[in-house]
Amino acid sequence: MAAILEVDAVSKHYLRGGERIVALDQVSFRIDQPSVTAIAGPSGSGKSTLLGMLARFDRPDSGSISVDGERLDLIAETQLDQYRNRKLGFVFQQFNLVGTLTAQENVELALSPQALSPSERSRRAVAALEMVGMDHRLKHEPSELSGGQQQRVAIARALVNRPSLVIADEPTGNLDGKTAQQLLELIDNLNRQVGTTFVIATHDQRVMEMAHGVVRLADGRQVA
């Protein structure tokens, strides 16, 4: 089976005030589709650096990353928005919804690069919100939703373009234990039923337990 994500000997360092910080050191792994993979490790271990590279917000110093067989370093700057829109969905710890838009409008925003009729746009957004059990709150703004509900809307937004890969950075970080558990059940269902592949950076033991694979980092290095 072809890997949806291949990370091969990726290294990255930062320079800060003359100090050389190794954020990632020869990290390699591959992920098949559909699966859930946790990127685990203490604060500062390199998780966000790795996710940033998957989104091509940043580039490795050495090594390579391929998504769906496509080498990220070979994607032209002018094609990056298209790459992110076509291949990736993003879920953040802080939800990152637009406060002045309704749940449905937030999801529709992710469809805006595509030339769709307003009715098709609406149909797809409502279908994505249905998948996460939020179709009863279409017209609510984020401030009118609970944290768990906001994260569900964020997941609908990440899924609406049917991406190859959903990248989540501490998605349970702002949720209480019970709500976090419900969110993980949702991720598990979406993985099984829709076939979505998730890569989740996390400190949360429950995420590591439900994941099919765990990539553990410490000081930028992979640990067993």
Ligand SMILES: Nc1ncnc2c1ncn2[C@@H]1O[C@H](COP(=O)(O)OP(=O)(O)OP(=O)(O)O)[C@@H](O)[C@H]1O
């Ligand atoms: N832009 C930057 N400039 C300099 N150093 C950086 C930069 N970004 C990250 N670092 C350093 O690289 C290392 C890895 O950071 P990273 O944010 O990837 O860790 P993390 O595992 O995501 O941490 P957390 O769980 O706290 O989010 C840390 O030592 C951090 O201080």
